[in-house]
Amino acid sequence: MKEHVTTCSDGSNIRWAALSQKGYYPTDFNRLKKNQDSFDLQANVAGREGKHFAAVFDGHGTTGDVCSNFAKLHILKEFESTMRRSENAASALRDAHEVVNQALHDDKSINDEKSGTTSVCVYLDDTNLCIANVGDSICMVGKIGAKDGRTLEAKVLMKEHTLTDPAERQRIESSGGRVMKESQIDSDAAQTHASPMRKFRKSLSLKEVDDGEQLRVYAAKGKNPGTAFSRSLGDSMAESLGVIAEPDIEHYALRAEDRVVILCSDGISDFIAPDEVMKVCSLYNNPADACRALVGEAYKRWISSEDRTDDITIIIGFRGSKSDPSGDIPVASSSTALTTEGKIWTVGMGFASGFLGGLCGIRGPPIILYFLHAPIKMSKAVQKGNGAVITAANVFVRVLVYAIKSAVDEKHNQFASDDVPLYVVIAIVSIGGVAIGQDIFQMMKDSQATIKTVLCFLLLLCGISLIISGA
Known part of the structure; x- marks a missing residue:
């Protein structure tokens, strides 16, 4: 568990907490499988007081843990290096991802042919968020709803890079890649769960796989590489098939009604929909307890559905208003x-x-x-x-x-x-x-x-x- 506090110029503050839990795999008798998720939560970025950085990396593949940790160690370093010479956070985040992706390919000690990591990074400059996203990790805010002034409503701030997105799919297919379900290659392939986040994507009118089975990227022949993302850091084999490491950049200015900021891996979002995440947050007065509750609930739902759990990582920021300097969420603390x-x-x-x-x-x-x-x-x-x-x-x-x-x-x-x-x-x-x-x-x-x-x-x-x- 990691915690710290951000103070904003408008008199509000954001109390941060982060938690990551290793997944459970019943066949991992010797407990050799490592947590492939990593996170970063830093204050005073590039030596600038009040500038903060938060990030979640979800690794995949046999060296996924190494890839996610590599991204954690180097993306902020590259970002800070650029920010010491420039004020353009969006450009610095984009460059950091591309530089780190190439460095991951060049590192001879890491085999990233079929391994890589997602990345969702947030640079907080006072109340302004600059968000860079590669893959399907999530960044969202919770705002006080207009209906009753108490309920937290979720707003997802970025677009996930999934193979159900027509534009992402078209780029891959035009690069010679095939986008299909594993069962189309091997009829004995296992089915995956249909997550709340996938249902949420349907509400955005994105094309979805009806049976819940995951789409993957394959070369023109064979069953490689089987990458489940349209964008990723690493995955060098899939890069020639149109899987890229370029992040989408989004900007968001926190408003008075915005009280929660969350970054999480799909260990959370696959089983707990955004509005439900905010509902749980509203039951707590501090982010550390909310982290524990959401990680615990996600763990329970994974076990109930699949007899295993993914690695689960979440960063939560609770924002207090001028009249509420403690940083408590009014929804949570109100009787x-x-x-x-x-x-x-x-x-x-x-x-x-x-x-x-x-x-x-x-x-x-x-x-x-x-x-x-x-x-x-x-x-x-x-x-x-x-x-x-x-x-x-x-x-x-x-x-x-x-x-x-x-x-x-x-x-x-x-x-x-x-x-x-x-x-x-x-x-x-x-x-x-x-x-x-x-x-x-x-x-x-x-x-x-x-x-x-x-x-x-x-x-x-x-x-x-x-x-x-x-x-």
């Missing part, structure tokens, strides 16, 4: 429980929790129901706050009722001075239990399936215990 729907749900579940607790004799209310089935979006801060209030109210009412009954009927008073040491011990171990339980819950957070499984198991144990005690 959604204060809306009318939130009030009704909170009151209803508060009563239900207390009622069920009293009915079953459970010493604590089953407040987990409040969060698992809430029809409204709950930030983590709101969940913790409401959970604490419900629990505190439950305890207070129990103590109050017990005190009243004890005052009215002496027989109801079960406290004994001789048992005070026992009460103290119980209080201490209970606090310890809360601490341990909270740590376990934090490890399970964002996984409702796990939480529900544990709850069902505990309820089953309670039921068995009640049956035995009543026998």
Whole structure:
């Protein structure tokens, strides 16, 4: 995990965090496969205060990890070298990619014939973004929607270089390359998943492969090189077939409503669509937690769909406004429980929790129901706050009722001075239990399936215990 803060001239700041997780492959028994993703997150680029650089590189092929790391080490270096002599960030980014691509070809220690890497780089000059993209890694921003002033809406800032793009495909075919599915060469080829990002591409009216199988670039004869991108750093064999390393350059000026900046590899975007990414971000008050949540969710979806995971990398920037110098996202930090729907749900579940607790004799209310089935979006801060209030109210009412009954009927008073040491011990171990339980819950957070499984198991144990005690 890497973090730092960018301060902008308009008084806002951007808190950055980055996280990369190696993929899981069940056949990699000796764990020899390396993380082929790399990322870079640097402040004060080219010695200029307030100028920042963020990049994600997704390697592929047998030397994909080496290719992505090579790009990480050299693209920023080349970019900074040019920026010390020029103010043209777009030209500097374009030149850096082309120079590094050639250097990768020339490096005799790296075989990049059928290996390479994607690249998405962002140069942040105050609130102005200059984005360079090669391949299918993603850069997007999240802005506060106009409908309700709370929901984060995703805006993808660049075009992916995929073989479904007619212009990209035409360039490759005019260079002598064939664009086809692997099954058209080998009928036994495995099918790939149809990702949310591919569905998103359909919404942009891009031609898509109906069965979800990936298109690849092949020479006029044979099954080489099988490159899955129309642009890439490396992939020297595919370069003669029209696969190029020239990046597309986009410019974007952050507006007041823009609160999140994200760069990620397809380990995220293949299973989590842009708007859903922003929905997860809105549940957190800091980018580090949002990174962990999205990487964890993507990992879970990969395993569920394919019994393996790709390498997963994401960089998130949370932007705070002038009135919000902490850098928190207003959507995430605002109390959604204060809306009318939130009030009704909170009151209803508060009563239900207390009622069920009293009915079953459970010493604590089953407040987990409040969060698992809430029809409204709950930030983590709101969940913790409401959970604490419900629990505190439950305890207070129990103590109050017990005190009243004890005052009215002496027989109801079960406290004994001789048992005070026992009460103290119980209080201490209970606090310890809360601490341990909270740590376990934090490890399970964002996984409702796990939480529900544990709850069902505990309820089953309670039921068995009640049956035995009543026998």
